[in-house]
Amino acid sequence: MAHRVLAIGPWPGLIVAGLVTFFSLGTLVAVAFRADTIGGLDPFDVAAVRFTVVQAFGSAVLSVALAIPVARALARRSFWGRRALITLLGAPFILPVIVAILGLTAVFGRNGVVAYGLSLAGLEPISIYGFHGVLLAHVFFNLPLATRLLIHGWGSVPAEQFRLAASLDFSWRDVFWHIEWPMLRYLVPGLLVIIFLICTTSFAVALTFGGGPKATTVELAIYQAFKFDFDIGKAALLAGVQFAICGVAALASLWLAVPQAVMGGQDRRLQRFGSQRLTTKIIDCAWITFATLFLAVPLLVIFMQGVPYVLTLPVSVWSAALRSLVTALGSAGLTIVFAVSLALVALRWRWLEGLGMLSVAASPLVMGTGLFIMVFPFVDPARIALLITALVNAVMSLPFVLRSIGPAVRACEDRFGPLSDSLGMTGWARVRLVILPRIRAPLGFSAGLAAALSMGDLGVVTLFARPDGATLPLQIYRLMSAYRMEQAMGAALLLLFLSLALFYLFDRGGRGHAKS
């Protein structure tokens, strides 16, 4: 019988496992108790369900369809700035949604660059609100994700296959059908499901670009039932519907090959034969240019239009920024405590780590609804808005963070467990002296990720916050709604800076002074 890891007490991990399960699933029970019966769905709600599914499906298909040529181009071309571009593809993951929304509005909106171009050509500008806008924003966020994962896919094809193709004088069609298609057929279904899942729970996009009877998602309907009608029964019923949608997608992702590299960059360039023809070069170049412009221009516009207003932002924006910073730091701290506790207890009972992944299928709005129902009889939810936001953000960050901390803790125990046991290092001493120093790099990365995600989150806080208790993303949304676009741009730039700075500082802190 092999030796079992008994050196670290299981209680912190078990408590966290319970807490996380409570947030992911327990809130749903609270929701179920208050929910109207299924007959409580009116035609408006049914339209919301349809819109949620249709836009998520459309966004997923469009993102992946565009990502395929971009990923292929990036996988087989080498050019100056390629590494930087692949890094940039990782940025949307920590980019606050509201910042991207503002950038996209500035480029594609009524007064944007694209509308100007169209008007020069004598065409009507297309509206960024409604279905188009939601799709546009989702592609903006998910095209980079899909591209990175597919670059990984191209990188996983053995180089010999391409050499063989060259020696057999394959045409590009042969290469596609015999080499690329099998890889894509394996990866694309999982990719579609992930993006579908992300798009069903992207509340901030629906809040800003959606709305109205034709473009309301289920999450937006929950928000409206709460905020405008204060119809908790309806909100709870919709929360149940939302959970069912996410649950089905999450189950689908379980039996599909879901690519795992969320942030890990794969930038080995393929050595490919037969891709040196001028036409393929031009096509690749066009795709790379398209992706670069599509991702970079909205951010550049934010930068250029926001800079003049940053220093003259009103006090309300600065105090919102402060609230967001406190929330983000608190959330990062909670995420780390949760993740490390779970990873440690998973050394004994591996399946417990799976509980931390539950929130992949959970909707923050559903969690928020459940928590609201539970705390409402006891405290004014607005008083604990930031605490709840930090907690929900932490639970939502766990799946991503555990993917880096879990394996690091296991590797550390594999390598240093026997030595630590032999020296009698147990409990907190073991965590403090061995595990934390050894997982410092993933710890810093994870804290940065969690802080940035929380900093930019515009979700559960909308349900709870008082008018004078907004976080920075919420404050930007309010400025936008009030058509104070200059201030919104300035505040968005501030938010962008703070999010990136938090990520950079934590990640750097984890890697700095690295002792071998």
Added chain:
Amino acid sequence: MLSLEGAMIAQDGFTLKADFRVKAGRRVAVLGPSGAGKSTLLAAIGGYVTVTQGDIVWNGRSISNLQPNQRPVSNVFQDNNLFPHMTALQNVGLGVNPNLRLNAADKQRVLDALIAVGLSGMEDRLPAALSGGQQSRVALARLLVQQKQLVLLDEPFSALGPAMRIEMADLAQAVGARIGATVMMVSHDIKDVERFAEDVLWVEDGICHLPRALDDFLNDPPAGFTSYVGE
């Protein structure tokens, strides 16, 4: 005295039988073909693998159910003997107090141990700034402060060159003598064994044979040994 009494040790579908005694203060080499169970034997005595039958007894007291650190055992493993993020002083200091809270007297003990293994002035270096031989010296210095009566060395110097291995085998012998411990060392190299051991414990095909004096063993080796050495 260490005795394994009808011990059955199972690990990953492999079973090792051990029934033998080692007198206190002896230096025992554990020899045998690879995969024969040498490391499994040491892991069982150290408390990393539990015995399914029989007992492991130290000085009349069963230690089979004790945690690794509660046993009268200190270890040098094949690798990962030092924490790369700790200085030589800290790595040895863990042998005094696993919390690493060391008072002045503790610190002096650690410094003395480092001097005894020939590392004076290197206490603040990280393992990366030490040579392979120096890293082995740090691990041996920790044995000195741990003061455990049974020292288990599992191919501790296999990453070192031949000359350095001889040097370390000598140092291990000196360390064992200084704390008056029984030392068991797994080795692949008969030269190390000749230099270091008083007794030899031959392990083959899942069976631990009785320990024999080195000369006796070399004069009349088991059949498996001849083919192992390849003579």
